[in-house]
Amino acid sequence: MTKDNLTAVLHGIEDMRLEQRPIPDISADEVLVAMDSVGICGSDVHYLTKGRIGHFVVTKPMVIGHESAGVVAKVGSKVKNLVVGDRIAIEPGVPCYKCDHCKQGSYNLCPDMAFCATPPYDGNLTRYYKHVADFCFKLPDHVTMEEGALLEPLSVGVHACNRAGVGLGSKVLILGAGPIGLVTLLVAQSMGATKILITDLVQQRLDIAKELGATHTLLMKPGDTAEDVADRVHQVMGVEPDQSIDCCGAESTTRLAIFATRSGGVVVIVGMGPSEMKLPLFNALAREVDIRGVFRYCNDYSAALALVASGRVNIKRLVTHHFDITETAKAFETARFGTGGAIKVMIHVQPRNSNNPVKF
Incomplete structure (x- = not known):
């Protein structure tokens, strides 16, 4: 495994930096993900330009990005639903499992939700990212990594x-x-x-x-x-x-x-x-x-994946621009100003299509 863990970190308003961070260690219920595709959301741009969304305020350096898909690089000892090499979409919010909202099924309302790139939690525009396996969804072979990343907005x-x-x-x-x-x-x-x-x-x-x-x-x-x-x-x-x-x-x-x-x-x-x-x-x-x-989504990722996998919904048309992670600044500029008719800007952490087993 390479030690390169290039990461996009927001240090404050108009202050985005690419820097190396340690590859995270995983716990028993987590997987380490070699990130592949990360879409830029309007909220990412808003944190860059305003430093906050409502009561969510960037007060310390925060890794950006939450619309994402990648490949499992390592699995925790208690993980049974995934194996190394699985292509996955990441549902970016992990609730506490214990509060009344979680127990009643409305986990998006959990007051202790850990959500990617929402202060104080880091996002996943990085080469290696750890996530709870319960909120990783295995992609069928015919679903691309870009489509996997787009399951996040589709779930909304x-x-x-x-x-x-x-x-x-x-x-x-x-x-x-x-x-x-x-x-x-x-x-x-x-x-x-x-x-x-x-x-x-x-x-x-x-x-x-x-x-x-x-x-x-x-x-x-x-x-x-x-x-x-x-x-x-x-x-x-x-x-x-x-x-x-x-x-x-x-x-x-x-x-x-x-x-x-x-x-x-x-x-x-x-x-x-x-x-x-x-x-x-x-x-x-x-x-x-x-x-x-509406606040994000709840129990909707499986339905979003089914819509894409069945062909009922074609979300590929939404992606208008592609950038490498090394071009993160340019990617955000494109998303921010709608350059060239930008709708959804996709950042590729690995070479585009390198993890799609079927040719597209």
Whole structure:
């Protein structure tokens, strides 16, 4: 095993460094993973530019990255579900297993969740990373490492659609055609939604949404009022949506979601916006519109993997740019500014496709 453990470490706002770190020792229930592919998430960029997300604050050097896949390099003595050489996707959050939330199955709400690249926990944009085997998912031979890394954002889409109650014949409004909006679109389709309108401020992203199967798109403009856009949504769709899923989290999009959703429908807020905002709550209450939050995902990785492995969902189109780990700074710059129409930027810790047993 090489001693090279090049690692991307965030030291503070606008201070990302590549440095060598010791290869970690594993415990009995962990595996050591030779990392392969790590996607850049909007939260990674936010920590780089702002140093915090809500009450999660970077106060000491933190390894970045949490959308990932790799190859098992070593297994702990109690690990039975994996062997050296297995190709795996990593679910980045490990709960305590002991609190009421964990015991009731809602482990994403665990107050002691150790989540990759969320302060104070290190992420996995590194050559070698250790993780609890219970939260590693073996990839079938025909699923690429990049697709394995994309199971993380896809699981957000699965959880959002489950929280919204998307099903056969659903009419769905999705606010935002970034990576999370697009995976939510793909999942809503797979769950049987028959009308899906997706909005964005950038026409190019709407074009990709259309390519991925959105039945309707709507280009928004800064300054649009939520009430006016809600009327346009109804005109374009021909109906009021049953579910509205806000993948932006801005006050304007959350307001739009409430105004646009049919009476008795559901609004799900995925995007993390300001801590406080002005919302038309009377409108929602008087029409019995449920407003539900989403925090990451819970028991959704297996479903996300099944959607990809079965071919029901094709997430390869989301990856627009590829970089080696030595090019991490350039990769983050591309993701941050959307250079070249960037949607999902993938960092390859090992040479691309070197761990895909089937040629693609």
